[in-house]
Amino acid sequence: MHSANDDFLIEIFLADLKSEDKFIRELAITQLYHHIGAHRVREVLSEAADGESDPFLKNMIGSLLAMTSAPDLPEDKPTASSIDKNALLLRWRNHELGIKEMLQSISLLPSEQHISTIMELISDESELSRLLPMFSPPGELVRKPEIIATLAEKLYASDYIFVIRLISFLSEHSRNHLVKALPALLKHQNFMVRAEAIRFLFKISKQHALRLLEELIFADEASRRSASTFLLLFPFEDVQHIVLSLIDSGALQDVFLSKLLTHLVANNPDADFFKRLTISEVLRKDEIPEIEQLRREAAEALQLAGIIDRNIEEFCRSTRERVAAYIKERAGVNIVLEQDAAEKEKVAAPLPQKKAAKPQPEKQQSLPIEKESPAPAAIATEPTKGSEKPDSAAEKADSASENAETITEKVETKPAEPILENADTRKLREILAQESLSQNDRVVLRKLLMSGGTVDTNDLVLQILARFKPSDSQAIKWLEDSLEKLPPKGSLLAIKLLAELNPARIIPHLPVLCVNENEMIATQAIRLFRKHNLKGLLKQINSWLQEDRERSWKSALTALLQLKIDVAREILIKTFQTTSRTSLIKFFAPVFIISPDHMTLYELELLAAESRGSKHELISEITCELKEVLGVTVTKGNEESGTANIIGAGIHVKWEEFKQSLEKIRYISKNQQFIDTLTGFAEKHVLKALLLTFALFAYTFWPDSSISVPDTSTSEIEQTFSVNQKIPELKVGENRIFKLESYDPINRSWKATGLDGQFYRLKLPVPGDFSAGFKGDFKILYFTVTKLGYPVVTCELVAKLK
Numbered sequence: 001m002h003s004a005n006d007d008f009l010i011e012i013f014l015a016d017l018k019s020e021d022k023f024i025r026e027l028a029i030t031q032l033y034h035h036i037g038a039h040r041v042r043e044v045l046s047e048a049a050d051g052e053s054d055p056f057l058k059n060m061i062g063s064l065l066a067m068t069s070a071p072d073l074p075e076d077k078p079t080a081s082s083i084d085k086n087a088l089l090l091r092w093r094n095h096e097l098g099i100k101e102m103l104q105s106i107s108l109l110p111s112e113q114h115i116s117t118i119m120e121l122i123s124d125e126s127e128l129s130r131l132l133p134m135f136s137p138p139g140e141l142v143r144k145p146e147i148i149a150t151l152a153e154k155l156y157a158s159d160y161i162f163v164i165r166l167i168s169f170l171s172e173h174s175r176n177h178l179v180k181a182l183p184a185l186l187k188h189q190n191f192m193v194r195a196e197a198i199r200f201l202f203k204i205s206k207q208h209a210l211r212l213l214e215e216l217i218f219a220d221e222a223s224r225r226s227a228s229t230f231l232l233l234f235p236f237e238d239v240q241h242i243v244l245s246l247i248d249s250g251a252l253q254d255v256f257l258s259k260l261l262t263h264l265v266a267n268n269p270d271a272d273f274f275k276r277l278t279i280s281e282v283l284r285k286d287e288i289p290e291i292e293q294l295r296r297e298a299a300e301a302l303q304l305a306g307i308i309d310r311n312i313e314e315f316c317r318s319t320r321e322r323v324a325a326y327i328k329e330r331a332g333v334n335i336v337l338e339q340d341a342a343e344k345e346k347v348a349a350p351l352p353q354k355k356a357a358k359p360q361p362e363k364q365q366s367l368p369i370e371k372e373s374p375a376p377a378a379i380a381t382e383p384t385k386g387s388e389k390p391d392s393a394a395e396k397a398d399s400a401s402e403n404a405e406t407i408t409e410k411v412e413t414k415p416a417e418p419i420l421e422n423a424d425t426r427k428l429r430e431i432l433a434q435e436s437l438s439q440n441d442r443v444v445l446r447k448l449l450m451s452g453g454t455v456d457t458n459d460l461v462l463q464i465l466a467r468f469k470p471s472d473s474q475a476i477k478w479l480e481d482s483l484e485k486l487p488p489k490g491s492l493l494a495i496k497l498l499a500e501l502n503p504a505r506i507i508p509h510l511p512v513l514c515v516n517e518n519e520m521i522a523t524q525a526i527r528l529f530r531k532h533n534l535k536g537l538l539k540q541i542n543s544w545l546q547e548d549r550e551r552s553w554k555s556a557l558t559a560l561l562q563l564k565i566d567v568a569r570e571i572l573i574k575t576f577q578t579t580s581r582t583s584l585i586k587f588f589a590p591v592f593i594i595s596p597d598h599m600t601l602y603e604l605e606l607l608a609a610e611s612r613g614s615k616h617e618l619i620s621e622i623t624c625e626l627k628e629v630l631g632v633t634v635t636k637g638n639e640e641s642g643t644a645n646i647i648g649a650g651i652h653v654k655w656e657e658f659k660q661s662l663e664k665i666r667y668i669s670k671n672q673q674f675i676d677t678l679t680g681f682a683e684k685h686v687l688k689a690l691l692l693t694f695a696l697f698a699y700t701f702w703p704d705s706s707i708s709v710p711d712t713s714t715s716e717i718e719q720t721f722s723v724n725q726k727i728p729e730l731k732v733g734e735n736r737i738f739k740l741e742s743y744d745p746i747n748r749s750w751k752a753t754g755l756d757g758q759f760y761r762l763k764l765p766v767p768g769d770f771s772a773g774f775k776g777d778f779k780i781l782y783f784t785v786t787k788l789g790y791p792v793v794t795c796e797l798v799a800k801l802k
Contacts, residue, residue: 010035012229012256017048022057027226029060030160030192036064063129063161083108085117092121099134103141114141119150128154128162135169143173152177160190167193171200179204186212191223195230202234207632210234211598214242218249218566225256232260236268241597241630244276248564248595252290262297269301278323279594282335283562286527331590333558334519424448428460437468443766449474450765450781458482462490462497471501474765483509488518495521499528507533511540514555526559538571545575545584553587560588565595573603577610582618589622596629730783730791735798738762740774749792763794776800 013035016028035041042065049061088105091097097105106117118141125131134142141147152170155178157163167185170178178185178200185197194216202209213234217227228246231239243264251257265273277298281291299316302308308315328334428448431441448461462482465475479498483491495513498506506528513525529537537559544556560568568591576585592600604626608619730736738752738760750762750770762778764770782794 010038010041012260014041014044016226017044021222022054023222024226025052025054025057026060027191027223029057029064030164030190031226031229032064059129059159060161063132063159066129066132085109085113088117089121089124093124099131103134103139107141115144115146118142118147122147122150122154128157128159132162132165135165138169138173145174148174148177152181155181155185160193163188163190163193164196167196167200171203175200175204191216191220191227195227198230199233202238206238207598207601210238210242211602213239214245214598217242217246224251225254225260228257228260231264236264236273237270237631240268240270240273240276243273244280244595245565245597247277247280247288247291247294248284249566250288252288252294258290262294265294265298266301269298269305269307271302271307274298274302274319275323278319279327282320282323282327283595286531327561327594330594331557331561333554333561335523335558335561424457425460428457428464432460432464432467437470439767442470442472445470446472446474446765449478458486459490462486462493465497466493469497469501476502476505480505480509483513488521491518492520492524495524495528499532503528503532507536510536514540514559515544515551517551522555523558526555526562530559530562538567541571542575545571553584557588557591560591561594565597565600568595569600569603573607576607576619580615582614585615585618585622592622592626593629596626598630601626601630601632730780730793732780732783735777735779736793736795737775737777737801738793738795740770740772742772743770758791761790761792763792764796765794766796768797774800775802 010032013028013031016024017032019025019028029045032041032045036045045061045064049058049065052058052061083105088097088102088109092102102121103118106114109117122131142151148170151166152174155163155166155170163185167178182197182201186194186201188194188197195213198209198213198216201212213230217224217230220227228251231242236243243261246257246261251261265277274295277291277295280288281295285291295316296312299308299312303312324335427444431437431445434441437445445461445464448457461478465479476498479494479501482494483498485491486494495506510525510529510533514522514529516522516525526537529540541556541559544552547553560571572588572591575588579585592604601623604619604623608616608623611619737755740762741751741753741759743750744761747761748763750764752760752762754760765781776797777799778793778795779798780793780795784792786792
């Protein structure tokens with residue numbers, strides 16, 4: 001696997017060498033340090049050095065090539081009698097000798113001059129790339145404690161390639177010097193130096209290393225691709241939570257990161273990782289559709305490794321169901337698994353068999369995705385329960401046998417049920433069986449939408465809207481009015497249709513729908529809230545957290561589980577910091593356990609240290625559980641264990657002091673986030689800000705050249721608005737004759753005159769062949785008057801007049 005990773009990385013970095021972005025090229029050059037031994041890498045670097053225009057990057061490439069270059073040996077090898085320390089140093093400064101030849105010559109000097117000569121050579125050298133070959137492999141002289149101490153002083157040099165190589169050298173031969181400089185190296189201005197320091201930190205403090213690695217990846221969008229490649233250098237079981245955080249942040253939509261993550265998943269079969277991946281799919285598949293294919297890759301890796309021997313399709317389906325059950329058990333929230341594709345196919349299918357089937361009013365409340373049984377026993381299931389949870393065949397049979405007498409009574413007491421098959425119902429069934437809506441069908445549908453209907457017609461209307469999806473105003477208004485009137489499954493379909501046809505009209509209803517007692521409706525409303533108005537959802541979550549209602553907390557928990565973990569973490573940590581209610585902390589703790597990461601662990605540890613009493617005990621308990629999920633070792637003597645580990649690594653520092661220095665290092669600071677937000681806002685609205693500043697300046701300093709007007713008291717000025725037109729008396733259901741004058745497209749109404757000579761605004765919901773000058777007899781359906789006394793009439797045409 002190591003070889004496969006190397007080949008994969010080399011191709012990535014060689015491609016980045018051709019980037020137009022200087023920062024990307026710099027990252028590629030420093031990353032290729034780990035692969036400089038490959039012949040192809042050296043060839044490409046040589047070509048890149050010839051074409052590189054930036055002097056700094058050109059020197060970096062030269063430093064890399066110097067690691068493997070072998071300068072020509074002098075023809076006359078010096079003898080011990082002819083070697084002089086000062087002469088050797090002079091030849092070194094004149095670039096007459098390479099470092100390996102220099103070391104060979106120094107070995108011929110008197111033994112007491114070996115160390116002093118090398119120390120002087122290292123201290124005075126400004127072109128550190130010349131010293132790189134001394135590390136591969138390091139000779140006995142280079143491994144002397146005095147020489148190592150002199151080299152350690154160069155950890156703060158400006159040659160990043162040399163510093164990176166020196167960190168690797170010291171991690172093998174002198175960890176004490178490296179640990180002392182580690183806090184500064186972890187905050188180094190160069191990205192790759194920080195990354196190399198994290199690699200060393202992983203050997204002595206895995207928890208802090210993984211936390212800093214995660215922050216390093218997410219700190220800068222520009223370096224995220226290059227930083228993500230470091231995941232290949234760590235054991236997959238330790239970095240899988242960072243992989244999941246990348247997926248959670250939308251990395252699968254980036255071509256490069258998608259290939260990297262697929263490579264990691266396909267080459268590292270892991271059952272725990274597959275479970276976490278399934279949790280992400282269940283919670284956020286609608287936002288990250290690419291996760292389904294990645295999960296299939298993970299399942300195939302498990303199959304190839306012999307961990308599972310089941311059909312992949314069946315395995316993926318069953319694990320989704322089990323993970324949904326796990327979330328419900330762990331968090332008490334039922335995340336409903338959507339079957340969108342199946343629903344659309346079944347909703348779109350015509351139902352001609354209903355023409356011959358006996359009318360069953362109790363089953364009309366169900367969605368068309370459910371199969372109807374023509375047997376009378378099917379009526380035995382209660383309408384409300386049947387609409388909320390589909391029963392199995394065995395349950396239906398038991399229910400039918402237990403309520404046989406009830407069925408008989410229902411059938412006997414309702415002999416007139418076929419009367420419900422009125423003209424409207426028959427017409428709606430005919431429309432549903434057609435391939436498309438004709439103009440006449442649209443007129444009939446609009447009338448029924450305006451007049452309302454029974455349970456039977458509402459169910460048929462919903463099926464027609466789901467199949468043909470008309471987007472006119474009457475259909476939208478009917479869906480809005482029916483959101484809370486229909487049965488649960490009918491309301492769920494109405495929510496989806498309204499969000500699809502006109503998302504702006506569903507948004508005002510979402511805060512109420514999110515706290516619906518039906519979990520399917522609440523979950524779907526939260527998904528739509530997140531999709532169409534994320535800022536509004538975050539504000540609503542904070543509002544729910546301040547309430548004491550269980551339903552509000554449950555909705556907040558469902559929403560937080562479906563958000564990105566960094567967003568959910570920020571909301572909950574702020575709430576935990578300010579609240580003293582341990583019941584609230586305990587209720588929302590499953591968010592961190594279901595979606596664990598090292599940054600959350602770090603924040604909880606800080607919060608536990610700041611808390612007291614029962615709050616401290618609860619947060620410490622959550623922290624220990626999170627450590628178990630993350631695979632971080634938990635012992636009773638945690639501090640003593642950390643000290644033992646670092647001493648066992650041959651390092652002599654106090655663990656407590658070292659840990660405190662690490663905890664202060666953050667790559668993603670809250671101040672920086674605030675500054676980035678202000679900077680982004682300023683860049684986005686800079687033009688508006690300049691225009692506003694110019695307007696204020698002009699208003700303040702522009703010379704006043706207006707003509708003076710005598711001051712008039714406000715008491716002398718009176719404005720009176722009144723409507724002199726008499727409001728006509730109109731009654732709903734009566735006929736009136738109107739003549740159309742002009743059409744108002746904004747208000748979708750006609751300006752018309754009546755026989756009394758007054759002007760009216762006519763709204764004609766049923767379309768017809770209308771034009772200016774049209775005169776007809778209209779039936780009044782609805783009548784209202786504006787605040788200014790302007791009559792508005794909703795009517796339909798009865799007859800056209802000449």
